[in-house]
Amino acid sequence: MDPQMMVELGALTLVGGAALIAGVAEDLESDVGSQSNPNSQVQLAPQMGYLHRLYNKAISGEPASYPFYAAIGASTALAVLSVTNNYSLIGVFFALVAGAFITSLIHGVYATTSYMGRIASQSRFGQPVYLDVLRTHTPVLMAHGFVANFSVLLLTWVLIEQNLSPFPFVVLAFIWGIALGGVGSAVGDVHLGTDRYYQDRPYGSGVNAAHSGSVVRKAESGLRNSIDCAWFCSKFGGPLTGLGFGLVVYLHFWKEVVVKGWWSPVAGVIMVIIFIVMNVYLESYSRKRYGTYKEESE
Amino acid sequence: MMFDILLLVYIVLGGIFIGAGVHFIPVGGAPAAMSQATGVGTGTTMLAAASGLTGLIGAGSAYAVSGGDFAYTIVLGGVSAALMISILAFIANVMYVYGAGVPLSSAKIKYDPITKWRQDLYVSRGTEGHGTPMVSFISGIIGALIAGIGGALVFFALAETYNKIGGFAATFQSYPAPYYIALAAAFSIGIFFLNCVMASYNIGGTIEGFHDPKFRRIPKSVAASFVVSLVGGLFALLILPMLTGGF
Numbered sequence: 182m183d184p185q186m187m188v189e190l191g192a193l194t195l196v197g198g199a200a201l202i203a204g205v206a207e208d209l210e211s212d213v214g215s216q217s218n219p220n221s222q223v224q225l226a227p228q229m230g231y232l233h234r235l236y237n238k239a240i241s242g243e244p245a246s247y248p249f250y251a252a253i254g255a256s257t258a259l260a261v262l263s264v265t266n267n268y269s270l271i272g273v274f275f276a277l278v279a280g281a282f283i284t285s286l287i288h289g290v291y292a293t294t295s296y297m298g299r300i301a302s303q304s305r306f307g308q309p310v311y312l313d314v315l316r317t318h319t320p321v322l323m324a325h326g327f328v329a330n331f332s333v334l335l336l337t338w339v340l341i342e343q344n345l346s347p348f349p350f351v352v353l354a355f356i357w358g359i360a361l362g363g364v365g366s367a368v369g370d371v372h373l374g375t376d377r378y379y380q381d382r383p384y385g386s387g388v389n390a391a392h393s394g395s396v397v398r399k400a401e402s403g404l405r406n407s408i409d410c411a412w413f414c415s416k417f418g419g420p421l422t423g424l425g426f427g428l429v430v431y432l433h434f435w436k437e438v439v440v441k442g443w444w445s446p447v448a449g450v451i452m453v454i455i456f457i458v459m460n461v462y463l464e465s466y467s468r469k470r471y472g473t474y475k476e477e478s479e
Numbered sequence: 480m481m482f483d484i485l486l487l488v489y490i491v492l493g494g495i496f497i498g499a500g501v502h503f504i505p506v507g508g509a510p511a512a513m514s515q516a517t518g519v520g521t522g523t524t525m526l527a528a529a530s531g532l533t534g535l536i537g538a539g540s541a542y543a544v545s546g547g548d549f550a551y552t553i554v555l556g557g558v559s560a561a562l563m564i565s566i567l568a569f570i571a572n573v574m575y576v577y578g579a580g581v582p583l584s585s586a587k588i589k590y591d592p593i594t595k596w597r598q599d600l601y602v603s604r605g606t607e608g609h610g611t612p613m614v615s616f617i618s619g620i621i622g623a624l625i626a627g628i629g630g631a632l633v634f635f636a637l638a639e640t641y642n643k644i645g646g647f648a649a650t651f652q653s654y655p656a657p658y659y660i661a662l663a664a665a666f667s668i669g670i671f672f673l674n675c676v677m678a679s680y681n682i683g684g685t686i687e688g689f690h691d692p693k694f695r696r697i698p699k700s701v702a703a704s705f706v707v708s709l710v711g712g713l714f715a716l717l718i719l720p721m722l723t724g725g726f
Contacts, residue, residue, distance in 0.1 A: 288480060
């Protein structure tokens, strides 16, 4: 095997692993902070008369906020590198840590103002601002955000070091941030929105639109907070999001590293066909396993 | 030095492709996270951008590796975007089936036009369907392919223009990326978002794919994309005469 390809494959494995961790951390961050599609339910709950102790920060959609975190982190890392001028492994590592750290501080500021603003605007429905929720949840979501952003910066740096993408560091981190937010918002949110927020409803059906806003507010012990939701979602939603983003990044570069030239798009098409076949199987399995909701009337 | 008119045509065509491609992508929006709507659970603009810009990364690599080969750049851009959305929709479906315990179904059609499977009986009460059934899955792949090709066309046109600017083919220190690729990537992202947002206003919330009645609104989007890409592309390309001194 070509030695250059061996190095690239090693880099690709590292990139795939970093993407997996980024996906898990990103989804759990959005579960703690309730920043994603299910946030609509948390936002609606006080208006329906269900007061809760869940965190509420929809700074923006995940695919919009993560690229900006990644871009801030990447710019900071480059600024640190231009000052230290130390491009050794340890120098780059600490520059990336500095980038992710500054990002998590900015994340914390946004989260605090967003929580205070959103909850305070619901005071007319009697929703109190819980300062202990703010105090306990904000560091948790900042920490998850730190892990997610550091992983994105790391994978972007490895891709650029190995010359796998001609894009500049900040732009590439920005694009991977959009992809990460897209996967986190599409996959992990379903576990939180359909299952965790509506655990008192029968399992195995979509949430009836008439029940919107009636989120579960009692926990296994005491009142439920958003850290409980992250605990629950770390069993399936988080890892699956990580798998999704890991596959996106890994397969994207696999088809360019392992096969070259016109075989790359051919490999891509074959992978798409494999996913279509697996989806047919999955759909047929779900129909047979779960059955219909209504009797056939005609 | 004036820019090549053909490249402006590529940008306008790319913009139209992006705007049209967005209409194919099954978007469930926020309700999809509660299994209340068919499609992938995130916003229209964001899903299209997530897949289309992953395609742009593929197009960028292809452009750099092949030394500016048009066909290779375009094809790899489209395929990369299609691959991204097929992974995303499949993993989301795994979540629906094994995490939420719902079958994949759509309330807008009685039979899936591709698999011919009955849909309405599998829609749970008070919802519009859940997950991404086969017809939406295929529609999403077609949409991402078109949007990815559009993004790659825009990127190709901008990269071909900017590498004529003196000094832009240089690189920063030992960094492998030349300046013109950086500028082309940044402007392509801009033109991509312009067209995605136009299309998402045209869709207005959720869409299931080419079988959705909202899909018939596509001509309006094409007209809007034409205008917005023409203006955006003109501004992006006029950097060339601006920086090289005179028209």
